[in-house]
Amino acid sequence: MSQHILKPGRPDDLGATPDNQGVNFALFSANATRVELCLFDDDGKQELSRIELTHKTADIWHGYIPGLKLGQIYSYRVHGPDDPANGHRFDPSKLVLDPYAREVVGQVKARVTAPLGGAHSFPATPWDKTVIFETHVKGLTIADPAVPEKIRGTCAAMGSAPVLSYLKNLGVTAIELLPMQTKNHEEKLKQLGLKNYWGYNTVGFFAIEPGIDGFRFDLAPVLGRTQMGFDPEAPFFKQIAADPVLSKIKLIAEPWDCGVAGYQLGNFPPQWHEWNDKFRDDVRRFWRGDAGMAGSLATRLAGSSPEFDGDGSSPLTSINMITCHDGFTLHDVVSYSAKKNSANGDGNSDGNNSNFSDNCGVEGGTDDPVICGLRERQKRNMLATLFLAQGVPMLLAGDEFGNSQKGNNNAYCQDNGIGWLNRDQITEEGRALTRFVQKLTDLRKNHSALQQEKFPHENDISWVNPSGRENMKADWENPDNHCLGMVLSEGSNKDPGKRLLAIFNAAAEPVPFVLPKPPDGETWRRVLDTSELTLEADGKKLSGTYTVPEKSVVVFVPSPGKGPQ
Numbered sequence: 001m002s003q004h005i006l007k008p009g010r011p012d013d014l015g016a017t018p019d020n021q022g023v024n025f026a027l028f029s030a031n032a033t034r035v036e037l038c039l040f041d042d043d044g045k046q047e048l049s050r051i052e053l054t055h056k057t058a059d060i061w062h063g064y065i066p067g068l069k070l071g072q073i074y075s076y077r078v079h080g081p082d083d084p085a086n087g088h089r090f091d092p093s094k095l096v097l098d099p100y101a102r103e104v105v106g107q108v109k110a111r112v113t114a115p116l117g118g119a120h121s122f123p124a125t126p127w128d129k130t131v132i133f134e135t136h137v138k139g140l141t142i143a144d145p146a147v148p149e150k151i152r153g154t155c156a157a158m159g160s161a162p163v164l165s166y167l168k169n170l171g172v173t174a175i176e177l178l179p180m181q182t183k184n185h186e187e188k189l190k191q192l193g194l195k196n197y198w199g200y201n202t203v204g205f206f207a208i209e210p211g212i213d214g215f216r217f218d219l220a221p222v223l224g225r226t227q228m229g230f231d232p233e234a235p236f237f238k239q240i241a242a243d244p245v246l247s248k249i250k251l252i253a254e255p256w257d258c259g260v261a262g263y264q265l266g267n268f269p270p271q272w273h274e275w276n277d278k279f280r281d282d283v284r285r286f287w288r289g290d291a292g293m294a295g296s297l298a299t300r301l302a303g304s305s306p307e308f309d310g311d312g313s314s315p316l317t318s319i320n321m322i323t324c325h326d327g328f329t330l331h332d333v334v335s336y337s338a339k340k341n342s343a344n345g346d347g348n349s350d351g352n353n354s355n356f357s358d359n360c361g362v363e364g365g366t367d368d369p370v371i372c373g374l375r376e377r378q379k380r381n382m383l384a385t386l387f388l389a390q391g392v393p394m395l396l397a398g399d400e401f402g403n404s405q406k407g408n409n410n411a412y413c414q415d416n417g418i419g420w421l422n423r424d425q426i427t428e429e430g431r432a433l434t435r436f437v438q439k440l441t442d443l444r445k446n447h448s449a450l451q452q453e454k455f456p457h458e459n460d461i462s463w464v465n466p467s468g469r470e471n472m473k474a475d476w477e478n479p480d481n482h483c484l485g486m487v488l489s490e491g492s493n494k495d496p497g498k499r500l501l502a503i504f505n506a507a508a509e510p511v512p513f514v515l516p517k518p519p520d521g522e523t524w525r526r527v528l529d530t531s532e533l534t535l536e537a538d539g540k541k542l543s544g545t546y547t548v549p550e551k552s553v554v555v556f557v558p559s560p561g562k563g564p565q
Contacts, residue, residue, distance in 0.1 A: 009064030011057040015100030022066040034079035035061040044073040072112040104182040127316040128451040133172040135397035171441025197415040214250025219257035266307030284356035291479035303390035315390035323396040330399035334375040340407030351410030380530040384553040387440040400437040401430035449488040468514030482507040501556040528555035
């Protein structure tokens with residue numbers, strides 16, 4: 001084997017860090033007794049050198065090899081106890097991948113590459129201005145005809161002009177990516193000819209790099225588990241809060257896992273924000289027409305205070321969503337009453353059975369114009385509710401144009417047309433829905449009453465019933481109450497364009513609604529009615545009684561001048 005000079009190097013940069021003279025290697029292992037660095041030829045097939053890292057600082061093994069260059073392929077052999085009962089499975093006969101590898105070759109080897117460079121810089125969009133777009137790197141662009149074919153489905157495509165322009169026009173401020181590191185595929189999936197498309201079996205490292213604003217943690221309660229159970233003061237949370245970099249980034253928790261006491265919505269430390277599944281379920285149930293959901297909808301529209309009002313939290317702690325990668329797409333929420341997961345190879349036994357969905361009369365695809373029209377309206381209703389609620393809206397990629405997974409609500413292994421966004425098949429209805437979402441993001445941006453940093457109280461928000469008066473206890477307790485009015489105010493009439501009246505009618509019939517009295521000298525102007533195909537407002541001034549169409553959301557803002565007498 002080739003001979004190389006070994007120098008002590010430094011422990012502060014984990015991974016392989018090149019300079020003009022050589023490469024520094026640093027690997028953490030608290031229980032290793034010996035670490036060997038293995039160097040390979042350019043194809044990664046033949047091991048050329050095996051160098052023992054004899055220098056150790058705390059639990060970091062390190063060494064510097066002069067003369068090595070970018071492109072060098074390497075791996076490790078790590079010696080230590082073979083004691084599975086205590087969590088140790090050291091086996092130096094097997095190669096070990098560097099967890100801080102920037103480029104992976106095959107399954108267990110890495111290539112030395114240059115760091116991305118640049119100081120840590122974050123977009124730092126304020127939470128009240130944030131609109132999240134959850135997506136998958138490959139799935140977003142693999143079938144996008146606007147992206148050059150050679151880069152479709154790659155990180156390069158994510159940064160291409162067509163994609164960036166599309167997201168900016170949509171009103172998105174942040175992209176939340178599913179895992180993009182190197183991953184392993186379960187043997188069961190390989191035998192079925194499938195892959196772990198979502199990528200949760202990650203084996204590689206993903207560092208904080210310029211442009212990365214933060215992270216979402218899947219199954220996040222595990223991070224706070226102690227011997228006494230989940231604890232928001234757990235060491236992990238304290239270490240992040242004390243870290244000079246991590247304490248300044250955005251941290252989002254999926255606040256549930258499958259362990260004991262695994263559901264922890266609202267219990268994370270103040271720096272953390274949380275996916276709100278109660279928002280998702282209550283909004284779906286309201287628009288499905290379930291009995292007694294008016295009060296639950298009001299709670300979600302006002303920021304989910306039962307879960308988040310306390311300990312320095314705000315409505316912005318709630319990441320509001322109607323859908324996410326895990327579950328039905330928005331189109332499938334209104335097209336399927338039951339999951340269709342047979343393609344996953346588990347006999348349709350996987351995936352959530354509690355989807356609170358409604359097929360609007362026919363299971364799956366249909367050409368019936370009445371059913372198709374109702375489905376489009378219900379999509380607009382749920383999207384409007386998302387953007388009219390206090391909290392941070394999160395949009396699942398593809399929902400803005402009606403993407404379907406054919407009823408599959410657990411497409412984790414569908415690296416194909418089921419899991420990809422079929423952007424090459426967008427219909428005219430899909431393009432209209434995209435324009436609708438653009439109008440919604442504009443509406444939210446232009447009305448600060450929808451971007452509150454504090455929970456609204458009685459001077460900021462009121463709830464009215466179809467008679468025009470404030471809701472009473474009987475209204476909230478009425479199981480047949482499917483129509484609710486919300487009036488938002490910033491506490492000043494000097495800027496009436498920032499006040500807002502929204503009426504949510506999930507009833508199967510139109511509801512005559514007495515409009516609350518607007519500020520003196522003004523009248524209501526309609527800016528949104530989801531019963532229409534577009535968001536284009538007619539600007540008509542209104543007063544008195546307005547007939548709210550069935551299954552619709554109507555939004556008004558004050559406008560100077562008197563309405564019709």
